[in-house]
Amino acid sequence: MDIFAGLMTMKTLAILELVAAIGIAVFWVFWLNSAKEEDWMPEGFMEHERLFVIPDLTMAVILGLSAVLLLTGRAIGFQTSLLGAGMMLFLILIDIVYLGRNGLFSPRRNGAMHIAIIASLSLICFFIVVISLFCLQPPPS
Numbered sequence: 003m004d005i006f007a008g009l010m011t012m013k014t015l016a017i018l019e020l021v022a023a024i025g026i027a028v029f030w031v032f033w034l035n036s037a038k039e040e041d042w043m044p045e046g047f048m049e050h051e052r053l054f055v056i057p058d059l060t061m062a063v064i065l066g067l068s069a070v071l072l073l074t075g076r077a078i079g080f081q082t083s084l085l086g087a088g089m090m091l092f093l094i095l096i097d098i099v100y101l102g103r104n105g106l107f108s109p110r111r112n113g114a115m116h117i118a119i120i121a122s123l124s125l126i127c128f129f130i131v132v133i134s135l136f137c138l139q140p141p142p143s
Contacts, residue, residue, distance in 0.1 A: 015083060015133045016069040022090075022126045023062040023069070030055055042111035044104045054093065061089040080134050087130040094123050 034055070038048060065086040071079030098120060100106075107113040 011133060011137045012072045012075075012079075015130065015137075016072040016079075018126065018129060018133075019065040019069040019072075019083065019086065022123075022130075023066040026058050026062040026065075030058060040112065042106075044106070047104075050100060054097075057089070057093055061086055061093065064089065083130055083134045087127050087134070090123060090127045090130075094120060094127065 033051070064082055068079050068082035068086055071082055073079075097116075101116050101120070105111055106116050
């Protein structure tokens with residue numbers, strides 16, 4: 003991989019991480035400041051969701067830090083990218099299990115939105131891992 007391609011890939015990864023970090027923070031600002039009186043919500047839904055605020059914001063900070071490290075050429079940015087992706091995967095799995103066990107993928111229970119959130123976060127996680135592991139490191143000799 004030539005140096006230019008490597009720099010472009012690092013920049014792409016950093017932008018992806020910044021978009022994810024900002025998107026997660028914006029989501030929580032809107033979610034915490036909106037009324038939630040929908041009849042599809044199971045008992046305990048609000049408490050379950052509130053538990054994600056601190057882990058999600060911690061993940062967003064790690065992704066943002068990783069982006070800054072990558073943009074400044076620090077090698078540890080690769081490891082923090084994978085740390086952020088690992089956190090994201092763990093939180094995605096918790097959401098999938100909870101949403102599935104409570105029937106929240108059903109169209110009557112706002113399932114399309116839940117599927118869209120899970121799918122978009124899964125794609126971001128996938129691309130962070132693929133770029134970090136396969137595109138930013140030199141191929142084995």
